Amino acid sequence: MHSVSPPPPGLAPPTPHWSDTPLAWRDRLLASPRFRRWAQSFPLTRWVARRRATAVFDLVAGFVYSQVLLACVQLRLFDLLLAEGPQTPHALAARGKLPLASTERLLRAAVALQLLEARAHGRFGLGPLGAPLAADAGLAAMIEHHTALYRDLAQPLTLLRGDASAAPAGAGLSRYWPYAGTDAPDTLPPGQLLAYSELMAASQPLVADQVLQAYSLQDHRRLLDVGGGTGAFACRAAYVAPHLSVQVFDLPGVAALARQRFEQAGLSARCSAEGGDFFEDPLPPGADLVTLLRVVHDHDDARVLRLLRAVRLALVPGGTLLLAEPFADTPGAERMGDAYFGMYLLAMGRGEPRSEARLRALLLAAGFEKVQRLPTALPLQASALLAKTPT
Numbered sequence: 001m002h003s004v005s006p007p008p009p010g011l012a013p014p015t016p017h018w019s020d021t022p023l024a025w026r027d028r029l030l031a032s033p034r035f036r037r038w039a040q041s042f043p044l045t046r047w048v049a050r051r052r053a054t055a056v057f058d059l060v061a062g063f064v065y066s067q068v069l070l071a072c073v074q075l076r077l078f079d080l081l082l083a084e085g086p087q088t089p090h091a092l093a094a095r096g097k098l099p100l101a102s103t104e105r106l107l108r109a110a111v112a113l114q115l116l117e118a119r120a121h122g123r124f125g126l127g128p129l130g131a132p133l134a135a136d137a138g139l140a141a142m143i144e145h146h147t148a149l150y151r152d153l154a155q156p157l158t159l160l161r162g163d164a165s166a167a168p169a170g171a172g173l174s175r176y177w178p179y180a181g182t183d184a185p186d187t188l189p190p191g192q193l194l195a196y197s198e199l200m201a202a203s204q205p206l207v208a209d210q211v212l213q214a215y216s217l218q219d220h221r222r223l224l225d226v227g228g229g230t231g232a233f234a235c236r237a238a239y240v241a242p243h244l245s246v247q248v249f250d251l252p253g254v255a256a257l258a259r260q261r262f263e264q265a266g267l268s269a270r271c272s273a274e275g276g277d278f279f280e281d282p283l284p285p286g287a288d289l290v291t292l293l294r295v296v297h298d299h300d301d302a303r304v305l306r307l308l309r310a311v312r313l314a315l316v317p318g319g320t321l322l323l324a325e326p327f328a329d330t331p332g333a334e335r336m337g338d339a340y341f342g343m344y345l346l347a348m349g350r351g352e353p354r355s356e357a358r359l360r361a362l363l364l365a366a367g368f369e370k371v372q373r374l375p376t377a378l379p380l381q382a383s384a385l386l387a388k389t390p391t
């Protein structure tokens, strides 16, 4: 048995609570192999025991599942099966330039994970979890860039201890997201902004779908998308609201890419982009709607407060801020907020997922009022808050 070290001198022991005793009893019961053996064989508890055992195994094996998924995505298997229908292992082995035996192994693994399905005549088709991934460039890009995240997570305690010297040199997320590690992001060379900007543009529909389903742009005249990347959301907004003028504010190299997108889409008359550092430079004034999509969780409280104050100053009186990103503490999406983004942003080097309550407090501290939740269809992808500037 491990001994628990005493608290450091000067630290008071935690105050006990009435719930400690029944919870300690439950913990001892669940930790007892004898109790688990009994629960697995007793007819009324058997199904709970099996479900729990499966849930624990899924946590143990999660990395393996992710890598099966990555192999399928790298082979473009889902896209291929959607476009051409079920295929034999021989055909897939030839397409993927893999030995037949490895292909069959991968296909069986993917079937077990419901990514694929065994079909008639020894062929394989899309499974219920693989079909939604087919032809979704955003999800594929998210899955592929996890190779950088997993490098950081290979030694989770090193990451949690913040021991940068022990981390693999510059191969992980801090390199992928260079603005998280500098106080002068506007001086970053364009080449360093490209990979994450492409990922954000590819995955932006996941967020835009949630926001535009939940909120109508019809009553607004001028939208400023702060940290709007290469203008993917701005273009969607301009299409759904043809009366709207739209501006993106982002780092100079990213704003230049947004301008290119607007030109290619024939939207330059209504869409523009300005480059700068949103912590240092004033934001373009006059918008009656500002969007902050997947921006706030990248930064610490002090920086967020500075940014929110700058947004308040840029908005017209009575203007609206729409903030959308995955929130912490969201019922049904706790894994996304607290487990995934908590660790992801730690690896990135800055920021954290925040609960609705913490975001509300920051918005009020920055001078916003009438803060309200904007319900979204899939909080797993994005939750949203609306806030107003005083009139």
Ligand SMILES: C[S@@+](CC[C@H](N)C(=O)[O-])C[C@H]1O[C@@H](n2cnc3c(N)ncnc32)[C@H](O)[C@@H]1O
Pocket (backbone or CB within 6 Å): 179, 185, 200, 201, 203, 204, 207, 226, 227, 228, 229, 230, 249, 250, 251, 254, 276, 277, 278, 279, 292, 293, 294, 295, 298
């Ligand atoms: C996580 S991305 C989100 C992009 C976009 N809103 C989306 O949802 O696809 C954050 C964006 O903020 C921009 N950004 C980060 N720090 C910035 C700064 N100090 N000034 C201006 N833009 C910044 C990045 O270049 C990036 O485009």
